[in-house]
Amino acid sequence: MSEVLIRTEGLTKTYPDHNDGGEIRAAHDVSFECAAGEVFGLLGLNGAGKTTTLRMLSTALTPSSGTAMVNGHDVRSAPRDVRASIGFLSGTTGLYHRLTAREMISYFGELHGMEADHLKSRVDSIIDLFGIDKYSNTRCEKLSTGMKQKVNIARTVVHDPPVLILDEPTSGLDVLAATTTLDFVKGYRDQGKCVLFSTHIMSEAERLCDRIAIIHEGSIRATGTLEDLRSSTGLHYLEDIFRQVVTEPVA
Numbered sequence: 001m002s003e004v005l006i007r008t009e010g011l012t013k014t015y016p017d018h019n020d021g022g023e024i025r026a027a028h029d030v031s032f033e034c035a036a037g038e039v040f041g042l043l044g045l046n047g048a049g050k051t052t053t054l055r056m057l058s059t060a061l062t063p064s065s066g067t068a069m070v071n072g073h074d075v076r077s078a079p080r081d082v083r084a085s086i087g088f089l090s091g092t093t094g095l096y097h098r099l100t101a102r103e104m105i106s107y108f109g110e111l112h113g114m115e116a117d118h119l120k121s122r123v124d125s126i127i128d129l130f131g132i133d134k135y136s137n138t139r140c141e142k143l144s145t146g147m148k149q150k151v152n153i154a155r156t157v158v159h160d161p162p163v164l165i166l167d168e169p170t171s172g173l174d175v176l177a178a179t180t181t182l183d184f185v186k187g188y189r190d191q192g193k194c195v196l197f198s199t200h201i202m203s204e205a206e207r208l209c210d211r212i213a214i215i216h217e218g219s220i221r222a223t224g225t226l227e228d229l230r231s232s233t234g235l236h237y238l239e240d241i242f243r244q245v246v247t248e249p250v251a
Helices: 050-057 079-085 101-111 116-129 145-157 175-190 202-208 226-233 238-247
Strands: 004-016 023-035 038-043 065-070 086-089 163-167 194-199 211-216 219-224
Touching: 004 050, 004 194, 023 038, 023 050, 023 065, 023 194, 023 219, 038 050, 038 175, 038 202, 050 065, 050 163, 050 194, 079 086, 086 145, 101 116, 101 145, 116 145, 145 163, 145 175, 163 175, 175 194, 175 202, 194 202, 202 238, 211 226, 211 238, 219 226, 219 238, 226 238
Parallel strands: 038 194, 038 211, 086 163, 163 194
Antiparallel strands: 004 023, 004 065, 211 219
């Protein structure tokens, strides 16, 4: 079995509920593993707990309880090592408007300590891969939504991290740009990298993910390969499987 690069056990995030003095559970008892050479899909509706879980793994949020290890580093005790090991794309990550696309990607490479010669060649290859070359010297504020998302993904992977955490990376992309992104993720997996991929688009999960976890109301409701999920539910299409899993009463 490939090396496990992400492992969560009982990962939980709660917030105080100021209305009744209780607490709101954004993520509860989340446990899963993601290995090198695997795309692990976190599938759920908006507000299901996907982003909260990914933000805890990126160290942007501190877990209320439970544990998480990323590339052998604990998210609580070694957050800097975790951040050095990952590329994290969040839907709330913005671009610096006054920087060009090339400057933006280069800047993140510099933040990760990349040497100048290696950084330049890496930026050139990433710009070519994502088809940004025509716009590489355009300020980010003047880019289309889809092109901005391409730049966001490029700056996420410029340092070639072993773990990639993507929160709905095709959001705002047209069909061709989304296909380029999904092909890049598959290529990244084929290089032996670990990819955690959240989405609410069933076709993306079917096409891309080696294993899938369905998260609903903050909790993991089902985990397995698509064939595992088909076998356990008796249903064929992921959309039908998802609907059944999230509407079943919790035991």
